[in-house]
Structures are given as C-alpha cells and as structure tokens.
Amino acid sequence: MDFNIVWYILVGVLLIGYAILDGFDLGVGILHLRSKGDHNRRILMNAIGPVWDGNEVWLITAGGALFAAFPNVYATAFSSFYLPFMLLLVALIFRAVSIEFRSKEENPRWRNFWDWGFSLGSISAALLFGIAIGNVVIGFRIGSDMEYQGNFFDLVNPYSLAAAFFALSMFALHGAIYLNMKTEGELQKQIQGWIKTNYWIFVIFYLIFSGLTLYMKPEMIANFSFGQIDLPGNKHELVENHQTLISIFAWTVVFLNILAIANIPRTLAKGNFGWTFISSASMIGAIVMLFALGIFPNLMVSNLDPAFNLDIYNAASSQYTLKTMAILAAFGLPFVVSYTVIIYWTYRGKVKLDENSY
Amino acid sequence: MNWDVELLSRIQFAFTIMFHYIFPPFSIGLGLLLVVYESLFLITKKKIYEKITRFWIKIFAANFSVGVASGIVMEFEFGTNWSTYSRFVGDIFGSPLAAEGIFAFFLESGFLAILLFGWNRVKPGMHLFSTIMVALGSMLSGFWIVVANSWQQTPVAFEIVVDYGIRRAVITDFWEMIFNPSSMVRFTHVILGAWIQGAFLVMSVSAYYLIKKKNIEFAQKSFAIALGLAAIASLAQPLVGHDHAKVVEEWQPAKLAAFEGLYETQTNAPLYLFGWTDPETRETSGIAIPGMLSFLVHGDFEGEVKGLEEFPEEDWPAVNSVFQSYHLMVALGMLFIGATLLSLFLLWKKKLFTPSWAWLIKLYIPAVALPVVANQLGWLSAERGRQPWIVQGLLRTSEGVSKSISAPEVMISLILFLLVYVLLFFVWLYVLDREIKHGPEHLAAVEAGFKKKSERMDAIKSH
Numbered sequence: 140m141d142f143n144i145v146w147y148i149l150v151g152v153l154l155i156g157y158a159i160l161d162g163f164d165l166g167v168g169i170l171h172l173r174s175k176g177d178h179n180r181r182i183l184m185n186a187i188g189p190v191w192d193g194n195e196v197w198l199i200t201a202g203g204a205l206f207a208a209f210p211n212v213y214a215t216a217f218s219s220f221y222l223p224f225m226l227l228l229v230a231l232i233f234r235a236v237s238i239e240f241r242s243k244e245e246n247p248r249w250r251n252f253w254d255w256g257f258s259l260g261s262i263s264a265a266l267l268f269g270i271a272i273g274n275v276v277i278g279f280r281i282g283s284d285m286e287y288q289g290n291f292f293d294l295v296n297p298y299s300l301a302a303a304f305f306a307l308s309m310f311a312l313h314g315a316i317y318l319n320m321k322t323e324g325e326l327q328k329q330i331q332g333w334i335k336t337n338y339w340i341f342v343i344f345y346l347i348f349s350g351l352t353l354y355m356k357p358e359m360i361a362n363f364s365f366g367q368i369d370l371p372g373n374k375h376e377l378v379e380n381h382q383t384l385i386s387i388f389a390w391t392v393v394f395l396n397i398l399a400i401a402n403i404p405r406t407l408a409k410g411n412f413g414w415t416f417i418s419s420a421s422m423i424g425a426i427v428m429l430f431a432l433g434i435f436p437n438l439m440v441s442n443l444d445p446a447f448n449l450d451i452y453n454a455a456s457s458q459y460t461l462k463t464m465a466i467l468a469a470f471g472l473p474f475v476v477s478y479t480v481i482i483y484w485t486y487r488g489k490v491k492l493d494e495n496s497y
Numbered sequence: 498m499n500w501d502v503e504l505l506s507r508i509q510f511a512f513t514i515m516f517h518y519i520f521p522p523f524s525i526g527l528g529l530l531l532v533v534y535e536s537l538f539l540i541t542k543k544k545i546y547e548k549i550t551r552f553w554i555k556i557f558a559a560n561f562s563v564g565v566a567s568g569i570v571m572e573f574e575f576g577t578n579w580s581t582y583s584r585f586v587g588d589i590f591g592s593p594l595a596a597e598g599i600f601a602f603f604l605e606s607g608f609l610a611i612l613l614f615g616w617n618r619v620k621p622g623m624h625l626f627s628t629i630m631v632a633l634g635s636m637l638s639g640f641w642i643v644v645a646n647s648w649q650q651t652p653v654a655f656e657i658v659v660d661y662g663i664r665r666a667v668i669t670d671f672w673e674m675i676f677n678p679s680s681m682v683r684f685t686h687v688i689l690g691a692w693i694q695g696a697f698l699v700m701s702v703s704a705y706y707l708i709k710k711k712n713i714e715f716a717q718k719s720f721a722i723a724l725g726l727a728a729i730a731s732l733a734q735p736l737v738g739h740d741h742a743k744v745v746e747e748w749q750p751a752k753l754a755a756f757e758g759l760y761e762t763q764t765n766a767p768l769y770l771f772g773w774t775d776p777e778t779r780e781t782s783g784i785a786i787p788g789m790l791s792f793l794v795h796g797d798f799e800g801e802v803k804g805l806e807e808f809p810e811e812d813w814p815a816v817n818s819v820f821q822s823y824h825l826m827v828a829l830g831m832l833f834i835g836a837t838l839l840s841l842f843l844l845w846k847k848k849l850f851t852p853s854w855a856w857l858i859k860l861y862i863p864a865v866a867l868p869v870v871a872n873q874l875g876w877l878s879a880e881r882g883r884q885p886w887i888v889q890g891l892l893r894t895s896e897g898v899s900k901s902i903s904a905p906e907v908m909i910s911l912i913l914f915l916l917v918y919v920l921l922f923f924v925w926l927y928v929l930d931r932e933i934k935h936g937p938e939h940l941a942a943v944e945a946g947f948k949k950k951s952e953r954m955d956a957i958k959s960h
Contacts, residue, residue, distance in 0.1 A: 189610035192565060196606045200598030202572045207595040210587020211663065217576030218899035224577055225910040229917055232566040236921060239562035243928045284662065285584075287901040453660075456588040457667040464592055471599035478607030485611060485618060494944040495614045 142461035143451040144377070146208035147438075149468055151431045153204055157197035158427050159313075159420045164191045166314015168234055168261020169307065170333060171254060177247075179326050180254060184238055185496045186321040189486045191238060193479065195231070207464050211285050211454035212438045219279055219287030220271060223294060227267040234260035242497045265310045266303040270294065273302030275434065276356055278442030285449060298355055305348040308341040309423065316403070316419045320412045321490045331407065334415075338403060345400070359433035363389030375436040389432050396425035503898045505907040506578040509914065511880075513570050515873055516918045520564030522872050525639060525688065526695010526726070527557050528632035531612075533722055535625050549719050551616065552937035553699065558613050559932060563925050565606075567918070578907065582887050582897030588667040589655060589674055590645050597641035605634025636688060643684045644675055649888045650879070651679040651748040657891070666891065678748055682741045683879075689730045689737065690875060693833055694868035696727035701865035702933050704858045707850065715937050717850055720861075724844065728837035734830050739793055746794045749889055750803040752882035755816045756823040757781075757790055759804045766790040766802040771824055776816040779806075814884045823878040829871040836864070 164187045174180050187194075206213040217224055237257035241250055277298045280289035315333045322330055352359055361370040362378050363386040370378075378385055399422040406414040434440065438454055441447035455461060498504060531553055538546035572594070575583045583590075611619055611627035619627070654673035655666040668674050700723045706716035745753045753759075758774030758781030759766055765788040772783015788798035795801075805813055840857065843849035850858070887894040 189614045192562075192609060193603065193606040195565070195569070196598060196602040199569060199572050199602055200595065202576075203591065203595035203598040205591075206576070206583065206587055207591030210584055210591055210665075211661075213576045213587060213591070214580035214583040214899075215901075217573055218578070218580035218901050221577055221899075221902045221906050222909065224573065225913060228570050228573065229913055231569055232917060232921070235562055235566035235569075236924070239559060240924055240928055243559075243931060284900075291906070456591065457658075459671075460588045460592060460668050463668075463671045464595060467592075467596060468599060471596075471603075475599060475603045478603055482607050482610045485615060493617055494940055495616055 141377075142458060142465055143455050144436075145465050146204070146455070146461055147431070147435065147451050149465070150201060150204050150208060151427065153197055153201035155424045155427045157194070157201055158423050160194035160197055161191070162310050162313045162423055163187070163317035164194050164314070165234075165261045165265050166310040166312065167318060168257050168314070169265060169311045170314055170318070171258040171261070173333065174326070174329070177250065180250075181242060181492060181496065182322060182326060182490050183318060184241065184257070185492060186318055186490045188238070188497050190482060191235075193482060195235070204464075204468075208456055208461060209438055209449075209451070209454040210456060212449050215279075215281060215285050215287060215439060215449060215454075219281075219289070220274070220294065222291050223267050223270055227264055227271075230260045230263035230267065232260075233257070234264065238497055261310075262307065265307045269303030269306030270299045272306065272430065273299030275439065276302070276352065276359060276430070278440040280443055281439060281441035281447050281449065282443060283447055285447070285454075288443070298351060301344075301348050301351050305344045308337065308344045309426075312337040312341045312403075313419045313423060316412075316415050319407075320416055321488075323489050334403075334407060342400070360389075362386075362432055362435055378435070385432075389429065392425050392428055392432070396422055396429070399425060500904060500908075502578075502902055502904050502907055503895050505904055505911055506898055507894070509907060509911045510574060510578065512911070512918070513567070513574060513914055515876075516914075516922070517564065517567040517571055518873065518876060519869060519922075520560055520567065521635070521639065522691035522694040522868075523560045523698055524557065524564055524695070525632075525635045525691035526693065527553060527560070527698060528628075528635045528695070529692060530695060530699055530723055530726060531557060531628050532625075532632050533726075534719075535628050537722075539621055539625055545714055545718060548715055548937045548941075551940055552715070553719070554612060555932050555940070556698070556702070556929065559925065559928050561609065563921060566921070570914075578899055578902065579887070579897045580899040580901070582892065584663050585665045585892050585897070586649075586888060588665060589648055592668070592671070593641045593645040593648075593675070597638050597645075601634050601638035601641060605631055605638060608634065639687055639691065640684050643687050644677070644680050646879075647679040647683050648674060648677050650683075650883060651677050651744065652888055652891055653677045666888070679741075679744045682737055682744055685737050686734070686741060686875070689734050690868070690872045692730040693727050693734075694865075694872055696723040696730070697861075697865045697868045699723035700727065700861045701863070704861035705933065706936070707858050708855065708862065712936055712938070721844055724837060724840055727833065728841050731830065731833040731837050735834075739796075742790075742793045746802065749883065751805060751808045751812060752814065752819075753794075754803060754805045754807075755814045755819045755882055756878065757802075758816060758820045759790070759802060760806050761804040762801060762807055763804065764791060764799045764801045766800075768793060769820075769824060771828065772820070774817050774820045776805075776813065781820075812885060814882050819878055819882045822874045822881070826871050826874040826878060829867055829874070833868065833871075 167183055167187050171180065171183055174183050202213070205216075233256045237253040237260060241253035241257065244250070273296075274294055277296065279287055280293060282288050312334065315330055315337055318330045319327060319334060357368060358370050361368040361374070365386045366382045399418045402418040403415055403422075406412070406418060436450045436452070437448045438451065439449040441449075456464075531550060534546055534550045534553060537543075538550050575590075608627040608630035611624060612631050615624055615627065652666070654668060654670040654677070656669055658665060658667055700720050703716040703720035703723070706712045707720070742753065745756075757766070757769060758772065760776075760779040760781070767785035767787050768789030769781070769783045769785045772781055772785065774781040790802055791800040792798050805816065840849055843854055843857075848854055883889055885893050885895070887897040
C-alpha cells in the first residue's frame, strides 16, 4: 500500500470534515449581525453552542496530521502564510471567546461588542481560508530548498481574493441552511429569506471562481482530462495508469456537485430542510474533493519551477511513521465518528434556550 | 540584544504558551473534581452536591473556552515560526500532536457539549459519564503533548537522515519514542501540578464565600474535597522528584547542574534551598543541604554529579535564571505541602472552619495564584534549562527558526497577541468574578425564570 496516498486522503477527509462542520459554524457567525434582537441572536449562537468546539477540533487534528504526515508542507505553508495565518488565529480566538462571553452580562453594549467579535471573527476566518485555498491553487514562490521566497503581498492577488469571497458566500449559505433546521417561527422565515439571497450570491461567485480557475490554471483539471491536458511537473503514475477511471470518477463528482447545488432550492421549496443541509454539505465535500483531485499528487505548487513542488513524497515523513500513524488513525477514527454522532443526536431538533445556554 | 526573528519568535512562543498554560491545568484539576462532586451527587442524591457540581461546571466552561482559543495558536506556531525545527522533528513530533487531536481533543470536545449543556437533556448517568470522559480527555491531551515535549528533552528511538536536502530525525521505534525516558515522570509531574492548581481555584472561591459568610455548606463541602486532592497531589510531587532528577542527570546533565548552580563535578553535591549563582565567577552561595543532590540522584551521598564545567560554555543555559525559577518552584511546592497538611489536620480536628482559623481561610483566597506561578516556573525551568538546544544535543534553537519570515512580521504578530491576550485575560477575570459573585444560587434563579416563562408560554398556547 502507498501510505503517502493514504495520508493524502486522510488529510483530505479531515479537511472535508472541517469545511462541512465548521463551515456552518462560520456561516452562522457571518450571518449573526443580520439577526435583530437579543433573543434571536441567542438562538443563533446556541444553534452551534454545543458543537462549535468539536467542529474546530477537525482543524486542529488536520494541522496535527499535516505535521505528522507531511512536515515539509506544514513547515512551508505556515511560514509562507505567516501574517494571514496570524490574523486567522486571532479571528478564531475572537470567535471562540465571543460565543462563551457574550451572554454572561446583560449590558447591551457588552453583548453588542461580542456580537461583533463573533461575526467579524467568522467573516475574517472565512475570507482567510479562501485566500489560503486560492494560493494553494495558484501556486507559491517556493524555491529549491522548499522555502517560500515571496512576501505578504504576493499572497493577496485577484485569484486568491476571488477564492476568499467564494468561501465567504459558500459558508454563509451553508450556515443559513443549518440555521433553517434549528429554528422555528418568524426567525425561521427570515432565515429562509437569507438562504434565497445567499444562494444566488453563491452561484454567481461559484461561476466566477470556476471560470477564473479554468482560465488561469487549466492544469487544475489535468488529472481528470482523460489525458488531454498535461500537468506541469509530474503526473502521478496512478493517474497515468487509470486516466479514464479517475476522469470518470472526477466528472461524477462534478456532476454530483452541480446536482447538490440545484437540489438546495428544490428541497427548500418542498420543506425537506434536512435534505437541504445534506445537499449543501455534499456540495462542500465535492468542492474540496475536486481541489484535492486537481492538485494531486502535489500539496503545494511552486510557481518558480514545477520541480520545486511539494508533493506527497518529497514532503512526507518516513514510511514507518506514515504506516504507524495510519494504524492509529484507523483505530481512532471510528471513535471520532461515534462521538460526533452522539453529540449531534443529543442536540437534534430546534434550539431551546435554558439556564445552561450561552 | 539583537531583535531578530529568533529572539522575537522565542518571546512570542514563550508569551503564547505561558498565557495558554494558565488555563489547561485549571481544566485538568477542576475536571477531576467535577467527577468527584458529580459522583457524590449520584451516590448520595443530595441536592447540595448537585448545586456544587453545576456551579463548578460554569467556572469550568469559562476557563475551558479561553484554553481552547489560546490552544489553537500552539498547534500552528511550530510551523509559522519554527519551520526548520518542524522539518527536523516532523516525523517524530507530529505523531503525538496528531494523536492528541484524534484521541484526546475529539473525546474532550464531544463530551464537553453534554457536560455543559446536557443537564436537562440526558440521563444523570450519561451526564456523569460525559464528565468522566471530559476529565479523561483533558489528561490524555496532557499526556500526548508532554510526550512530544519530552522527546525534545530526551530524544531516543530515532536516526538522523538527509532527505531531499533536508536534515531530519526519523523514528525507528514508535512506542520507544512515546515512552521515552522522561515521558512518564514528566507527565506525572505535570498532572499533579495541574491537580494542585485546579484544587486551589476551588479552595480560593470557596474561601471567599466562607469569609463573606455566604453559601456556607456549599463552600465547606467544595473546599474540603478540593483540599484532599491538593494535599495528595502536593505530597506526591516530591516522590516523583527522585525519578525525575535521575532522568535529568542521565540525559540533560547540564540542565541539572544549572538547576543547582553546580560548576565542578563532585561527590557529596549539595542541594540548595535558595541562593544565588554567578556563572561569571562560577560561584554559588546560599543555604544548602550538603550531599542532598547526590542522594536525590544516586540514593547515595557520595554519588558523583556532573558540573557545568564538563560542557563548553556555549552549551550552558542561562544558569542563574534557571536556578532561580527552579528553586522558587520547589519552594512553592514545599509551601503547598505545609499549607494543605496543616489545613487537613485542622479539618480533621473540626477546627478549620472556626473563626480562630479564619485568617488561614482568608489566605486561600489569593493563594490560587501560587500554583499558577509554580506551574509556569516549572515549565520555564524545563524549557530554559534545555537551552541552547531546541532538541537536546541535536538541534540548536537558533537553527530551528523559519527562514522565510522577517523580524517586522514577527513583531506585528507579537503585538497582536499581546493586545488580544491582555484583553482576553481581563475579560476572563471579569467573567469569572461575576460568576463567583452570582454564586451557586444564581443558576437556580435563572432556571426558575425559564420555568416560569415556559409555563407562561404553555398557558398562552392552551388558550
């Protein structure tokens, strides 16, 4: 077994888990200031109250997994992305403590301050994640020594900004769809209004971002182009040998992605709100998966020379570590899934405030 | 001083980790006490234990969230500021970090949801189970992170290779790396320190109520149980000391020598109670127990202990500051033993909560700061004592920094963290202060409010 590929998939799974789960948390934060009145804001915050912390653990674990499996990517990515990443950390800190502190005090100014902290933290985090993804696609100035040679301003470019707003609109939509399941009455009606507007904003950004990607980085679809497009640098032998199979798989994901997007307004109109959520979760999963398929076997692309790309081999830990950690992960992941199921089952249904709420 | 990337990154790492480390020991200590309190509630079915459990859950929550928020930073700071170090140790250091996520954080955060919000939602047995899982999760997380750090102190089970032009250490035996020579002694030491800190928090708040003559029964019961834990943990600490000293002597002799200001290798090496050491003149003065260091390490007063002069001066840590932080930590540890044993004796004689000992109870209010300081000093000694190495004997701290970041960037992030953390710290104190002033009765009042409201809603609905 090629454990490098196993870990590529495992890190991908963790990131998909994070994007879906913390995605709606971030979305709730992005939309938070649009809800009016203290009661409504408490409902929104408590909709994610019991789960946001667990959702963030997906990011922490993905970070740990990246460190363990691909230390050179961990090292290059975070040191090249230094200032944006520091801002991201501050944004995540503000989000977290705002949830905890907001309702500790009756004073409206106090609550307003933390409402802003929660919302701005979430908005910034979504934008910064987008910028990061955008740069992973467009490539970094990575030299032969695996070190980043660019600066902060290289990271903020039209493509990464498009990715940022794409991520923002996607999480906002996903958050609204989650809230639609957790609320009732007037507030739910209002949230359904948000879904409708956010949906079209998202679709527009989706089209712009996809178009821009195909225009600026056509090699993003090289892996699933039925052998029509060459990937600069090395195409993985797995891809070379199974071009048709992988292309069919990838285009199925594309198709399912579009289907999932189309399914959102349909299920919303029919009142199957659980399915609306499953659709938007699948949509996010499919998008992350397409990115992963697009850049495979690279993890970070160098736009100085394809030979300097960080891929699943030159960036990886030793085979022994990859194997040991894969066994540990196989042992641990069923537990992770079971906790997640228990928690979401315990807190199923509409949000009700009680004395333990935020 | 040269304000370069290395120095600024060291300051930033020290600041962010020290800030973070205010909170996890509270969670670990308080987590264990919650298990005891809630078990007592389920066994005795007494209302007072429900009140105790639910109040301390509130305090736990406020503390936990700041711990989580400041902890996210730590997970990524190795990559941002210490990327050369990350490349060097990734094969080894990354594994316990990933394991911490998979085995500890998911467990902890999952069951935390039930611990904090599930009181009215799940059966009492399930709630207690969740409390136990959260307490276990917090200790497991401590285990994995101490393992990772211990490998930096006592690296074993590795070989150095050069892959793609990058020098790095790779594991040769996973379990030998996990249970490296210092893992278990250091883990025990850290957990005991955390229990003391958590217990002192409970005692501090309870003491405040006792002095204010509020919630007397609540405060006495909370206090007594926390006191028991604090006494056990304080007494156990020196027992670990001997094993710990032996490991440090074998693997990090320069660190041990710096702890005791020992320059010449000698038998009958003294153990200082307090003192001052000057690496320039190579003299240490103070009050010492002759031969005690030799005895601590070898179980024999004539045992030989290596002095700093065995090592080139460039491999010495900052001797006096390490000496001071280490001795202050030990002194605080002794104080904890004395104070908790005295209090326990008075409790047994049923005198602790009488007016004649009110002064002692009063002292417990500010005393919560002491274990926080002791835990910080312990880590300062461990980490600064390892300098100039980031990985003992293998990689220097100066070699570990990121190559692609600049000093102004680190300055900006450092200032950012300073501002945010100072704000957070005061908000945390403020919120804690409010929770404490509201007291355990507040929750019942809020609960009654919700009950009234839902009855009113029911009345409206039925009309």
